[in-house]
Amino acid sequence: MAKNIQIQNSIHPAGKKYPEAVLHLNVYLERYFEYLDIKSDYLNILLVKTIRKIVHSGFRQNLFFGAVIEGNTLFGGTAEVTHDHCIRINSLQLKKHDENVAMALIAHELAHDHLKHFKNWKCTLENEHSADNLAREWGFNIDRFRKIFGPPLINSRLLQIAVLN
Numbered sequence: 001m002a003k004n005i006q007i008q009n010s011i012h013p014a015g016k017k018y019p020e021a022v023l024h025l026n027v028y029l030e031r032y033f034e035y036l037d038i039k040s041d042y043l044n045i046l047l048v049k050t051i052r053k054i055v056h057s058g059f060r061q062n063l064f065f066g067a068v069i070e071g072n073t074l075f076g077g078t079a080e081v082t083h084d085h086c087i088r089i090n091s092l093q094l095k096k097h098d099e100n101v102a103m104a105l106i107a108h109e110l111a112h113d114h115l116k117h118f119k120n121w122k123c124t125l126e127n128e129h130s131a132d133n134l135a136r137e138w139g140f141n142i143d144r145f146r147k148i149f150g151p152p153l154i155n156s157r158l159l160q161i162a163v164l165n
Helices: 041-055 099-114 126-137 142-149 156-164
Strands: 005-008 024-027 033-037 065-070 079-082 086-089
Touching: 041 099, 065 099, 079 099, 086 099, 099 126, 099 142, 126 142
Parallel strands: 033 065, 065 086
Antiparallel strands: 005 024, 079 086
8 A cells, every 4th residue: 555645845945046935745555546556666656746746736626536546457558447457657667758648647547537538448449539539638748648659549458458358
C-alpha cells in the first residue's frame, strides 16, 4: 500500500527564479482511490502530481477512482483500465517517457476510470476521444502524449477488453 506523502513547492534560494506559483498542498492518495498497490516512489510521486494537477484544474466533480496496481499490464501496454475497475501501470515502461507525457498517460487512464468506461467498453474510438478530452480539460498535454504514443486506434487490445466485458 502506498504511503501518504506531502508534495510541497517552496521558494528557491535567493537568486534563483521559481517557474511556477508557490503552492502548499497535501495529497493523500488513499482519499482518491479504492485501493493502491504501488511499489515505487517514482509512481507514487507521479500519481500525487497528477492528482494535484486535476484538483487544481478547477474540475468540480467528485474524484474517486478504482484501484491502481503497479506492475505488468494484462495486454502488454504501459497502462490500462481493466473491466474490473482497476488501473494497471507498468512503471518501468512509464519511466521511458518524460514526466509530462507520463502524467498525461496516467490522466488519460484516470479519465477512462472517471467516465466509467470499464463498465461498458465499446469497440469504437469514442471512449478514447472522451478520455483524451477530459484529460485535456484537466490541463494535461494530450497532444504531446498522442504524438509519442500515437493516435487512438481500434487494436487487438481494445477488442480484447470489449470481449472481456
